[in-house]
Amino acid sequence: MARTALPPSQSFTNDGRRIAYRSYGTGTRVVVLTHGLLMNSGMYTKLAPTLAARGHRVITVDMYGHGESDQPHDMEAYSMPQYGADVIALLDHLGVAQAVVGGTSLGSNVALEAVAAAPNRIRALVLEMPVLENGLAAAGAVFVPLALAIRISKRGMRVVSWLTRKIPHTHWLVDVAIDFARRDPGSSLAILDGLAFGRTAPPSAERRRITQPTLVIGHGSDPIHPFSDADRTARELIGARLVTARSIYEWRLRPERLDAELAGFLDEVWAQPVARAS
Numbered sequence: 001m002a003r004t005a006l007p008p009s010q011s012f013t014n015d016g017r018r019i020a021y022r023s024y025g026t027g028t029r030v031v032v033l034t035h036g037l038l039m040n041s042g043m044y045t046k047l048a049p050t051l052a053a054r055g056h057r058v059i060t061v062d063m064y065g066h067g068e069s070d071q072p073h074d075m076e077a078y079s080m081p082q083y084g085a086d087v088i089a090l091l092d093h094l095g096v097a098q099a100v101v102g103g104t105s106l107g108s109n110v111a112l113e114a115v116a117a118a119p120n121r122i123r124a125l126v127l128e129m130p131v132l133e134n135g136l137a138a139a140g141a142v143f144v145p146l147a148l149a150i151r152i153s154k155r156g157m158r159v160v161s162w163l164t165r166k167i168p169h170t171h172w173l174v175d176v177a178i179d180f181a182r183r184d185p186g187s188s189l190a191i192l193d194g195l196a197f198g199r200t201a202p203p204s205a206e207r208r209r210i211t212q213p214t215l216v217i218g219h220g221s222d223p224i225h226p227f228s229d230a231d232r233t234a235r236e237l238i239g240a241r242l243v244t245a246r247s248i249y250e251w252r253l254r255p256e257r258l259d260a261e262l263a264g265f266l267d268e269v270w271a272q273p274v275a276r277a278s
Contacts, residue, residue, distance in 0.1 A: 006045065009068050014089035017077070018084060020068035021061040021090060025052025030099040032059045032087060032127075034107030037143075038188055040067030043104065043176050046255065054263055059099075061090055063110065067119030072188035076096050080201065084113025091121055102126025102215075105225060109201040115210055116202040124269040125210075125240075126215040126262060128251070129225035130233045132201055138223035140196075147192040150185050154250075157185035173252060209234045213272070214240035215265045217258065219248055 003082040011020045022041060031051055033044045048058040063068040063083055089111060091099055100123050108130035114120040129141060150157060166183040180188075182196035201207070214237045218230020228243070234242035245251060245259050251258045 004149060011069070012090065012093040016084055017064050017086065018070040019061065019064055019086055019090065022048075024048040024058040024060070025056055027055060027057045029056045029266070030091075030094070030096050031056050031266065032099050032101045034061055034083075034101070034103035035061060035066065036105035036107055036193065036229070037107075038066070038183060040179055042067070042179065043186045044075045044113075045278055047251075047259070050255075050259055051263070051266070055230070056266065059090065059094065061087070063106075063185050064111050065191045066087065071184050073186040073190045074195035075190045075197075078191045079107065079198040080109055080113050080195065081117065083110045084115075087111070087114040088118045088121055097121070098123040098274065100126060101122045102128070102265060105131060112207065112210070114200050115212060116206050119212070122212055123188070123274075124212050124265075125214040125237075126217075126247075126265070127214060127230075127233060128140065129219070129222070129248070130216070130229055131225060132229040132232055133204075133228045134228045134232070135224050136200060138226075139200075143192055143223060144196065146161040147196070150189045150192070154189070156187050160244075161185060173218075176252075202269050204236060207233070208235075208238075209212065211238045212264070213269050215262065216240050216242045217245055217251070217261075218242060219250070221243040222248055 002161050007022045008018050011018050015090050019108055023132055035041055035043050041062050044060045048060050051058045064086060065071050065078055086099060102125060107125040111125050111127060122173055130217055137236060160181055161183060169175050209217065216230050216234040218227045220227045231242060235239040245258060
């Protein structure tokens with residue numbers, strides 16, 4: 001199965017942090033997409049060109065420690081507020097005054113950090129599966145043992161990483177499934193440790209001050225991304241509306257309905273006057 005051709009990877013440096021990104025399409029309607037934890041921008045291999053074909057300039061970014069960005073083994077390099085600052089630095093690097101910023105899971109929380117840090121730079125938000133207070137216990141139950149397993153078996157995981165990197169990239173869904181095994185385990189451990197000791201997202205009081213138009217996508221049957229967190233996000237953010245996905249797989253396997261929801265939302269956003277910080 002041939003892999004979709006990707007735009008060339010580019011990078012910039014923010015305070016010594018080299019961060020990679022890819023750009024799809026052209027124009028002033030800029031959309032920045034941020035990926036999930038221990039994943040990379042490859043998860044938007046289908047969505048990014050779909051949006052670009054509708055007139056958007058789509059930037060998919062590998063957050064620090066992920067994908068083709070630098071991956072230091074220092075846990076202090078990783079925090080949610082720093083990830084939000086990195087997104088704003090990306091806009092600075094691109095010379096973009098405002099963009100729609102969106103993401104999945106970790107990427108949703110990164111988008112929330114970006115708007116909390118620089119609300120005048122964020123035109124709107126797209127939040128798929130945000131992780132807030134209701135998902136923290138399940139996230140801890142998964143990621144704390146994962147960090148312990150990596151710590152105990154780091155040498156064996158380095159061998160697995162070396163072997164899986166030799167597997168050719170084929171289809172984006174296949175790659176998403178095995179990219180965790182391809183990762184440098186030392187970087188994965190540092191990310192998990194760094195994020196575990198910091199905040200997961202801006203606190204509720206900050207979230208309630210966000211006024212940008214927001215599309216929230218939630219689904220059931222996933223304790224790490226409970227529907228209650230998506231619903232809470234939609235109720236807290238003044239300009240938010242909630243769309244319910246049929247499952248976590250819908251946007252990956254049968255994306256037409258959610259692509260249409262997102263496309264309509266973006267058309268509305270860009271038709272509105274430029275958002276300004278209050």
